[in-house]
Amino acid sequence: MASLKELKDRIGSVKSTQKITKAKQMVAAAKLRKAQAAAEAARPYAERLASVMAALASKVSGDDAPKLLAGTGSDKRHLLVVVNTDKGLCGGLNANLVRAAANKARELQAAGKDVEFYLVGKKGRAPLKRNFPNQIGTHFDTSDVRYPGFEEAAKIAEELVEMYDGGKFDVAHLVYPTFKSALAQDPTIDQIIPVPAPASAADSDAVVEYEPGEEEILEELLPRYVKTQIFGALLEIAASEQGASMTAMDNATRNAGDLINKLTIQYNRSRQAAITTELIEIIAGAEAL
C-alpha cells in the first residue's frame, strides 16, 4: 500500500499532466479551424487545374504526350512519398499512415517491384526505417517551417520531377491522410507520377485556342499539377494532425480525470484507515490504564 505522501504526489503529477493535455487540446481545436479554412481556400485552384488538365490531356495523347503523363514505359521501380507530421501527440495518425505505406510497399514487393521511400515529415522516419532499412531514400524536412505551405510543396515536387527525369523511379505514389472529421482521418494512396489520366471532361463544342501550343501548355501544367497534389496533401496532413491531436488529447484529459478520481478515493480511504488505527490505539491505551 502506497503511503499517503506518495499518493498525494501521484495525484499532483497526474493533475499537471491533465493540464498539459487540456491545453494541447484547446490549441489543436483553434489550429484545426485555421487548417480547415486553408484546405478549403485551396480547393478552387485544384479544381480548376484538374478540369484544365482533363481537357488538355484528352487532346494530347499517344506518342507526343510528355513523359510525366505517359510514363517511362516500365513500372518496375516505385517511389512511395509518405507525408507524416513533424510532431507527435496526435494519436494513431502517424501509425496508421506508416501502416498503410508499409502494406502498400509489401504488396508491391510481392508483385516483384522495387520500392523506395521518400519521406516528408519527421514522424514516419523511425518506424519505416525499422521495417525497410535499405529502402529509405530521401527525407524532406518540414520541421523548420511552422506551416508547410506551397513553397515546400513546390520544392518537393521539383525534387520528385528531377528524380523522375533522372530515371530514378517509374511510378510515384503519394501516401497522406484524408481529413474527414476530427475523429476520422483515413490514409489515402494516390498515384501522382505519371499523372493519372483524368476522367475526360465533358467536351464543349467550343474550339479552344492555345498559346503557345497544347503540348507546351501541358508540359508546364504537369509539374504544376504534381505541386498542387502535394500541396493538397500538406494541407490535409495539417488539418488531420490538429484533428487527431484534438481527439487524442480529449481522451487523454478524460483519462487523467478518471485516474485522479480513483487516486483521490484511494487517498481518502488510506487517510481514514490511518485515523481509525490511531484512534483504536489511543482507546486501547486509555483502557489499559
Place this chain on the structure above:
Amino acid sequence: MALHFELVTPAKLVRSEDVHMVVVPGAEGEFGVLEGHAPFMSTIRDGAVQVYKTEGGTPEEIEVRGGFAEVGDNGLTVLAEHVEG
C-alpha cells in the same frame, strides 16, 4: 456588359468579380480580354495583370508569377502560382 474575372492562387481565391476588361501578360505577348472572348488558353509570364473596372478607367495592376490564363464560357480565370500583395 461585364467580364467575369477570377484570379486564383493555391492559397486562396484572390479575386472573383465582374469587370470591363483584363489585360494579361501572356507568354507570347499581352492580350486583353473583353466579354464574349473566344475560348482561349495561354501560359503567362511574370508581370502585371491589368484590371479595368470600367471602360477608360485607370487599370488596377496585380503582380502575378507563374501560371496560366483560361478564357471560357464563364469568363476569364487566371491561375497564378503567386500573387504580389
